[in-house]
Amino acid sequence: xxxxxxxxxxxxxxxxxxxxxxxxxxxxxxxxxxxxxxxxxxxxxxxxxxxxxxxxxxxxxxxxxxxxxxxxxxxxxxxxxxx
Amino acid sequence: xxxxxxxxxxxxxxxxxxxxxxxxxxxxxxxxxxxxxxxxxxxxxxxxxxxxxxxxxxxxxxxxxxxxxxxxxxxxxxxxxxxxxxxxxxxxxxxxxxxxxxxxxxxxxxxxxxxxxxxxxxxxxxxxxxxxxxxxxxxxxxxxxxxxxxxxxxxxxxxxxxxxxxxxxxxxxxxxxxxxxxxxxxxxxxxxxxxxxxxxxxxxxxxxxxxxxxxxxxxxxxxxxxxxxxxxxxxxxxxxxxxxxxxxxxxxxxxxxxxxxxxxxxxxxxxxxxxxxxxxxxxxxxxxxxxxxxxxxxxxxxxxxxxxxxxxxxxxxxxxxxxxxxxxxxxxxxxxxxxxxxxxxxxxxxxxxxxxxxxxxxxxxxxxxxxxxxxxx
Amino acid sequence: xxxxxxxxxxxxxxxxxxxxxxxxxxxxxxxxxxxxxxxxxxxxxxxxxxxxxxxxxxxxxxxxxxxxxxxxxxxxxxxxxxxxxxxxxxxxxxxxxxxxxxxxxxxxxxxxxxxxxxxxxxxxxxxxxxxxxxxxxxxxxxxxxxxxxxxxxxxxxxxxxxxxxxxxxxxxxxxxxxxxxxxxxxxxxxxxxxxxxxxxxxxxxxxxxxxxxxxxxxxxxxxxxxxxxxxxxxxxxxxxxxxxxxxxxxxxxxxxxxxxxxxxxxxxxxxxxxxxxxxxxxxxxxxxxxxxxxxxxxxxxxxxxxxxxxxxxxxxxxxxxxxxxxxxxxxxxxxxxxxxxxxxxxxxxxxxxxxxxxxxx
Numbered sequence: 001x002x003x004x005x006x007x008x009x010x011x012x013x014x015x016x017x018x019x020x021x022x023x024x025x026x027x028x029x030x031x032x033x034x035x036x037x038x039x040x041x042x043x044x045x046x047x048x049x050x051x052x053x054x055x056x057x058x059x060x061x062x063x064x065x066x067x068x069x070x071x072x073x074x075x076x077x078x079x080x081x082x083x
Numbered sequence: 084x085x086x087x088x089x090x091x092x093x094x095x096x097x098x099x100x101x102x103x104x105x106x107x108x109x110x111x112x113x114x115x116x117x118x119x120x121x122x123x124x125x126x127x128x129x130x131x132x133x134x135x136x137x138x139x140x141x142x143x144x145x146x147x148x149x150x151x152x153x154x155x156x157x158x159x160x161x162x163x164x165x166x167x168x169x170x171x172x173x174x175x176x177x178x179x180x181x182x183x184x185x186x187x188x189x190x191x192x193x194x195x196x197x198x199x200x201x202x203x204x205x206x207x208x209x210x211x212x213x214x215x216x217x218x219x220x221x222x223x224x225x226x227x228x229x230x231x232x233x234x235x236x237x238x239x240x241x242x243x244x245x246x247x248x249x250x251x252x253x254x255x256x257x258x259x260x261x262x263x264x265x266x267x268x269x270x271x272x273x274x275x276x277x278x279x280x281x282x283x284x285x286x287x288x289x290x291x292x293x294x295x296x297x298x299x300x301x302x303x304x305x306x307x308x309x310x311x312x313x314x315x316x317x318x319x320x321x322x323x324x325x326x327x328x329x330x331x332x333x334x335x336x337x338x339x340x341x342x343x344x345x346x347x348x349x350x351x352x353x354x355x356x357x358x359x360x361x362x363x364x365x366x367x368x369x370x371x372x373x374x375x376x377x378x379x380x381x382x383x384x385x386x387x388x389x390x391x392x393x394x395x396x397x398x399x400x401x402x403x404x405x406x407x408x409x410x411x412x413x414x415x416x417x418x419x420x421x422x423x424x425x426x427x428x429x430x431x432x433x434x435x436x437x438x439x440x441x442x443x444x445x446x447x448x449x450x451x452x453x454x455x456x457x458x459x460x
Numbered sequence: 461x462x463x464x465x466x467x468x469x470x471x472x473x474x475x476x477x478x479x480x481x482x483x484x485x486x487x488x489x490x491x492x493x494x495x496x497x498x499x500x501x502x503x504x505x506x507x508x509x510x511x512x513x514x515x516x517x518x519x520x521x522x523x524x525x526x527x528x529x530x531x532x533x534x535x536x537x538x539x540x541x542x543x544x545x546x547x548x549x550x551x552x553x554x555x556x557x558x559x560x561x562x563x564x565x566x567x568x569x570x571x572x573x574x575x576x577x578x579x580x581x582x583x584x585x586x587x588x589x590x591x592x593x594x595x596x597x598x599x600x601x602x603x604x605x606x607x608x609x610x611x612x613x614x615x616x617x618x619x620x621x622x623x624x625x626x627x628x629x630x631x632x633x634x635x636x637x638x639x640x641x642x643x644x645x646x647x648x649x650x651x652x653x654x655x656x657x658x659x660x661x662x663x664x665x666x667x668x669x670x671x672x673x674x675x676x677x678x679x680x681x682x683x684x685x686x687x688x689x690x691x692x693x694x695x696x697x698x699x700x701x702x703x704x705x706x707x708x709x710x711x712x713x714x715x716x717x718x719x720x721x722x723x724x725x726x727x728x729x730x731x732x733x734x735x736x737x738x739x740x741x742x743x744x745x746x747x748x749x750x751x752x753x754x755x756x757x758x759x760x761x762x763x764x765x766x767x768x769x770x771x772x773x774x775x776x777x778x779x780x781x782x783x784x785x786x787x788x789x790x791x792x793x794x795x796x797x798x799x800x801x802x803x804x805x806x807x808x809x810x811x812x813x814x815x816x817x818x819x820x821x
Contacts, residue, residue, distance in 0.1 A: 002122025002228060002280045002306060003820050005743045006086035017239070025084045025740025028675040032205060034235055035345045050086060052283065052336050053744070055175075055820055056203025056673075057232040059345065060283045060336045062086055067335035071089055074309060077098035084739065093804045121821050131805025150821050176745075176817030189814075202672045202745065202818060209673075225820065308803050424813045436821050445807040 004054040006062055009033065009046050018043055022053055033058040086335075090307030091130075099312045100135055106319040107137040115141050115271060115408055116318060119261065120226075120278035121148030121436030122306050128441040130308040136315070143408030144431075144438035145264070147278055149225045149255050150177045151430040151437040152361040155396075157253055158183035160389040161222055164251060165196045167387060171214060173207040174222035176200045181433045184394050204236040204250075211240070211248035220383045224253040228280040230372060231345035234352035237374070237381045251383040252374050255359060257281050258289050259370035265297045270407055274318040276311065277303035279333040284349075286341030287329050294327040305333040352378055360393060362430035363402035400429035405438055412439040419443060479503050486586040491616025501614060504592055505578070508599040513575075513610040521575065521610035528574075532634035536571035538562060542627040547594065549668035551660075551679025554627060555597030557755060560684045561706070562631040563605050567686035568702040568758060570641045570693055571633030576602065578612040579628040584619045594625065605684040607631075633686075638697055645700040646721035648791040651767035653760045655688060655780040656681070658710050659738040662752025666741065672818065674744065676737045683756035688779045692760060695773045701761040708812050709751040713759045714797045715811045727787030727809070728800045745818035750799075750809065752816070761789065 007024035018034045020043075036051060036058050037043050051058035107114070118124060124144045127133060133142050146152055162183050165172035172188075179189045179200065192198040197217075201207050204221050211219035223233040233250060240248045257278055264270060277290060282303045293299050300321035304314035314332040321328060331337055352375060359371025374382040396402065400422075401415040412418050412431065422428040424440050431439035479499030481490075489496040506514055513521045528535075542558045559576065566573040578598065582591065602609055660681040667674050685704065692699060701721075703713045710732070718725045734749045742749050756779065762770050767785055774780035799809040 002120050002278065003744075003746045004228070004280050004283075004306075005740075006084070008085075024744055026676060026737040027740040027744060029673055029744075032232075032235060032239075034348070035231060035342055038344065052280070054280065055229055055232050056205045057235065059228070059231070059280070060338075060342055063335045067086060067089075070310075070313070070332070070335060071095075074095045074099060074313065077102060078095060080098070084736070084743065087743070091803060093802065096803065125821075128807065130801055130803045131807045134805055148821060175820045177819045177821050179817055180814065199671065200818060202674075202820075206671070206673055229820065434821055435819065444810050444813075 004052045004059065006050055007053045009049045009051060009058070012043055012047065015043055020046060020058070022051065022058070024053065029056065031056050031058055035059055036061050087307065090305065090309045092309065095309055096135070096312055099309070099316050103140070103312065103316050103319060104137050106316070106323055107139055110319065110323050113139050113141065114273045114322065115143050116274050116276060116315065117143040117145045117272050117408060118276040119145040119147040119257065120281065121151065121434070122280065123276055123278070123304065123311060124148070124438060124441050125436045126306050126308065126311060128445040132308060132311055135312070140315070143272065144405070144441070145408075146260055146361065146364055146406040147226070147257065148430070148434055148436040150181060150434040152255065152363060153181065153224065153253055154360045154362050155182065155184050155394040156360070156390070156392045158187070159394065160391060161251055162186060162188060162191050163389040164220055164383060164387045165191055165198050167218075169218045170197065170387070171210060171217045171219045172196060172198045172222065173201045173210060173219060174198065175224070177434055178222055178224065182427055204233045205239070208236050208240055208245065208248055211245055215247060217247065218386070219248050220387070221248070221250045222253070223250045226255060226257050226278070226281045227284045227349070230254045230349045230353060231284055231342070234348040237352050237378055238348060240381060241378065246380070249381045249383040249386050250374065252353070252372060254353065254372040255361070256355070256370050256372070257285075259367050260361065260364070261293065263364060263367045263370070264407065265293065265299070267407060269409060272299060272408065273322060274299055275301040276314050276318070277301045279303055279305045279310070279337060282333065282337045282341065284342050284345045287331050287337060287339050290329045294329055298327050300327050300330070302330045302332050303337055305336070362396060363400070363406050365403070397428045402429035402431045405431050412442045415439070481588055484588055486582045486584060486588060486591065486616055488584055488616050488618065491582065491614060497614060504595050505612060505614070508595045509578070509602070509609040510599070511608040511610065513608060523575070528634055531572060532636040534635040536566045536569045536633040536635050537630070538565040539628065539630040540565060542629070543623065544665065545623055546668050547590065547624060549680060550664045552682035552755070553594060553597050554625065555594035556601040557682055558627045558629050559598050559601035559605065559607070560682050561755060562629040563607060563684045563686055564704045564758070566631050566633035567684070567689045568641065568704055569633070569635055570639035570689065570699070571635045572690075573605065573607050573631055573633040573686050575608055575610045575632050577630045578609045580612070580614055581622050581626040582614070582616045583622045583624050584616055586624055591625065601684070605686065639693060641699055641702050643701045643703065643717050643720035646717055646723050646761050646789055647700065647763070648723055648789050649764050650700055650761050650789040651764050651785050652714070652725065652727060652787045652789070653762065653767065653771055653774065653783060653785050654705070654710065654733070655685070655758055655760075655774055656756070656782040657733040657735045657738070658705065658754055658757060659734055659742070659749035659752035661755040662709065663738045663741045665753070666745075672745065674741060676741065678735065678737050678741070681754055681756035683779055685756065685758055685779055688774065688777050689758070691773055691777050692770055696762055696766040696770050698766070699760060699762050703759050705754045705757045705759055707753050709749070709753060710759060711748070711750040711797065711809050712812060714809065717759075717761065718797050719795045722794045724790040724792050724794060725787060725797045726790055726800065727797070729802045731784050731786045733782050733784050746820070747816050747818065751812050764788070
């Protein structure tokens with residue numbers, strides 16, 4: 001129930017139905033992106049977005065800044081251990 | 084793979100493990116931490132997380148496996164629907180070997196029922212469109228992570244006027260289950276690792292009651308080994324500092340208010356059931372979803388007849404205690420003997436996420452045997 | 461294998477009237493033993509498989525034993541059935557699979573594969589063209605590998621009794637003197653080597669079934685491995701064990717080895733080659749690539765002192781470019797396979813309970 005995997009949207013396949021093609025490590029599938037589309041970020045703007053894919057739906061956009069910060073926190077721990 | 088590999092890098096684990104060790108020493112007492120979500124249970128076993136932690140930290144594998152907790156009676160109902168010759172029964176692969184009272188979906192398929200494994204409810208809808216003379220039923224299950232997807236599929240079916248598609252709804256909710264667990268007198272925990280993908284949908288606000296009413300810290304965690312370790316570190320810091328808060332380790336995917344679009348779809352299509360019976364935990368009020376009357380034409384429970392019996396758990400089954408952390412899998416009398424992944428008796432053995440199944444598959448070697456190979460990371 | 465059978469194809473051909481199949485679909489008549497069946501055998505099987513032994517059209521194939529005994533001292537004998545669906549999948553098809561699969565079963569004993577049989581059970585209604593394609597593919601594979609399909613059988617059953625086309629093969633080969641490969645020979649200290657990336661075939665089949673609506677460029681790794689085995693044995697005749705990692709994948713073979721020789725096996729995830737797309741499919745569907753089927757991969761267990769030489773030999777062969785040493789054999793825990801994860805921790809790599817199914821949890 002938690003099997004979700006990050007992937008990148010590479011194309012919009014059906015604007016009206018909010019369907020896109022996602023690439024996950026070279027594997028492609030059509031997914032529904034209704035959950036990540038709103039007025040500020042319409043369907044067409046989703047190309048190149050990194051999203052979490054679960055059962056054929058994009059459930060959330062990956063916050064790249066937050067991802068970097070999480071990794072950085074861990075990096076800083078490494079550095080503080082070394083010092 | 085981007086956003087995956089970086090969070091599995093072993094070299095980044097050393098430092099956080101040191102911190103965990105340090106904090107454990109400072110806290111200086113035995114700690115029981117529960118991971119709620121089956122996906123976390125699976126990751127913990129797959130990556131051997133528990134063996135990296137200091138002895139005083141014990142991980143308790145909670146009831147967060149929506150497949151495991153489905154009662155036998157509901158499986159019987161699903162099998163009955165699947166055996167209807169008009170029906171093409173579609174399901175996630177997880178359910179195929181879950182035992183009902185007499186048989187399972189895999190056996191029913193072998194005996195001639197048209198049962199097909201799908202990856203997405205959208206594929207099920209597609210099968211309905213391609214087979215207009217058959218009734219296509221989708222076995223909907225999962226927590227709030229999956230409910231928006233099935234809701235959106237029903238909305239799609241409604242928009243396209245598909246009349247031969249319906250869903251057998253078995254979605255369950257995490258918050259009532261957590262509350263039911265916390266209400267148990269004999270539950271002795273020091274903190275929770277919260278379900279990352281459920282939270283992607285519901286946000287972090289719904290967990291506030293855990294820290295405020297039950298004085299338990301909770302950290303919403305991602306599923307990679309570094310995520311889990313970082314979450315344990317954050318929990319230990321809370322415990323050391325006497326804080327009781329909802330913290331979010333999975334900030335790259337979880338927002339405080341969750342995903343409003345997903346929640347809206349869920350609430351549009353589903354209503355909360357008065358009660359739902361959880362294998363191992365019993366009846367939990369307001370813990371399941373049912374399809375609203377506005378979408379009744381997509382409700383398989385209205386379209387088809389099925390037994391609808393409540394079937395009690397097996398007498399020897401200790402899943403309830405295991406789910407609460409009172410017992411370890413190997414302390415159950417039938418673990419590994421009558422109850423194995425091939426012949427599961429209870430919830431904890433039925434799916435690969437269940438504590439007993441995970442332990443049987445990945446970890447049944449005794450610590451003594453393993454230590455011969457110097458396997459400390 | 462030249463010299464002991466009269467290579468008299470032209471004379472043989474003149475003695476009979478060549479049969480031709482004009483039907484578009486297989487019918488029960490094609491299996492009933494009469495002219496329709498004769499035409500089918502002539503037009504499709506004999507014409508494609510085209511070798512002197514088969515051309516005799518006897519009820520059996522016969523061989524001179526003296527000639528066989530010059531090549532070794534034991535016969536290797538195997539049988540397999542092929543029921544794969546779909547018949548044609550990315551990178552290969554049921555025909556090529558049948559030939560290479562049988563060859564590989566023989567090859568892992570150290571045998572030189574020589575002769576195969578081909579029995580088919582056809583579903584009424586199968587397109588003749590499909591059968592032609594499959595048989596053509598079998599011949600291409602046989603010719604490439606230097607084996608001959610020398611006898612066979614054809615049955616047709618009514619619609620629904622089989623799924624399109626089932627193939628059963630048997631194969632014989634000769635094991636050279638001094639070669640003794642067995643899963644019971646494995647010793648603590650031995651090293652374990654695979655000849656390339658794992659899981660391609662299993663992933664390709666899953667995708668080809670189309671039910672999961674996933675797209676990749678993964679191809680089945682179906683290939684004959686007897687020449688690779690020959691080069692390995694040339695530098696290391698004392699290979700202890702060898703098996704091809706078909707259904708159940710690497711994990712199954714390793715468990716079988718551990719149990720057969722009552723040893724422990726310890727492998728390291730970071731050394732196991734897996735293509736990125738196969739990893740991707742497994743991540744999406746919740747599968748483990750170590751349990752996916754392969755049709756062109758062997759697991760070789762060699763004494764530790766020979767490991768580096770065998771590895772470099774394998775890497776120089778076209779079917780072994782991505783070979784890797786993935787682990788070693790220990791004396792305990794007996795019968796258990798342990799995996800050191802990429803994360804540095806250790807867990808059991810168990811036998812598969814049943815078929816691996818996609819999951820969402």
